[in-house]
Amino acid sequence: MTVALFVPCYIDQFYPHVAIATLQVLEKAGVTVVYPPKQTCCGQPMANSGFEHLTRGCNELFVKNFTGFDYIVCPSGSCALHVKQHLHDAENEKEAEHIRAHVYELTEFLTDIVQVEQWNARFPHKVGMHQSCHGQRGLALSHMSELVAEPFSKPGKLLSMVEGLEIVELSRTDECCGFGGTFCVAEEAVSVKMGKDRVNDHLSRGVEYIIGGDVSCLMHMDGILRRQKSKVQVKHIAEVLNSH
Missing domain, CATH: 3.40.50 (Rossmann fold)
Structure with missing residues (x-):
């Protein structure tokens, strides 16, 4: 399967090591990962502030960047949920519907799709x-x-x-x-x-x-x-x- 890695804004700007760890975890699980380089904000901050009607540009760009992948995986439940519930694109609604149905938070993807039953990691804390x-x-x-x-x-x-x-x-x-x-x-x-x-x-x-x-x-x-x-x-x- 081919997975697109969706990296939220604050991870990209402040915690890039989390994005790198997510990539490495997915590869460790045997998944082929692609990072769409032109991705930007999913529009959640605007929607949370009552301005979802202004997120059209974010939606259209998101669909353009993430169309054609088996799954989209994100190391953030809030961003994954926003896309799952609010992503729409009038001109490409079929693609938007596919993305909504195939976007997953990282742990959700590992347990539900990859169905991980054992994992090689050590963290003695x-x-x-x-x-x-x-x-x-x-x-x-x-x-x-x-x-x-x-x-x-x-x-x-x-x-x-x-x-x-x-x-x-x-x-x-x-x-x-x-x-x-x-x-x-x-x-x-x-x-x-x-x-x-x-x-x-x-x-x-x-x-x-x-x-x-x-x-x-x-x-x-x-x-x-x-x-x-x-x-x-x-x-x-x-x-x-x-x-x-």
């Missing part, structure tokens, strides 16, 4: 897993605690295959970190308080790392950790799966 809202509630990457259902976690399944890694159980497994895209700008005080609560849940369990599938959430919590002068670090799950 005590970690907490942050379940980002878009991935959990939009893409169903893990169970929601308010539902009476069998617990599951696609990121957790992959992390359980990593040698030496210990996942701690948090007291509030699916609580929002407070980032919320433009919410952290419009409601700064509330966002920071939510972030502190989320970070403290991890710190109270003695973790060395906070692992997540969305760099935006990790970036928010990392800022809080740095201001607290904490030694705890954040890592994207692609980096952990790519560790040796």
Whole structure:
């Protein structure tokens, strides 16, 4: 299969090593990866701010860049969900429909499409897993605690295959970190308080790392950790799966 790698703006600009780790993880899984070099923003920031009607250019360019691939894989649940639910192109709607049906967040792709059952990686650390809202509630990457259902976690399944890694159980497994895209700008005080609560849940369990599938959430919590002068670090799950 041929997969197009979709790299969100903030990963491209601030965390390029996460994009590189994602590429290497996909290649490690035996996938042929192509990176469309002219890709830009998917339009999610505008849509989140109430300006989805202005994302036509983003949609058209996205369809142009990602048409013709078996799958599109993204190391971000929020961006993957936006494309899955909001991508439209009046002139090329058939292609847009194919993309919507074949765009996947990284851990979702590895568990559902590649169907990984074993993984060669080593990360001998005590970690907490942050379940980002878009991935959990939009893409169903893990169970929601308010539902009476069998617990599951696609990121957790992959992390359980990593040698030496210990996942701690948090007291509030699916609580929002407070980032919320433009919410952290419009409601700064509330966002920071939510972030502190989320970070403290991890710190109270003695973790060395906070692992997540969305760099935006990790970036928010990392800022809080740095201001607290904490030694705890954040890592994207692609980096952990790519560790040796």
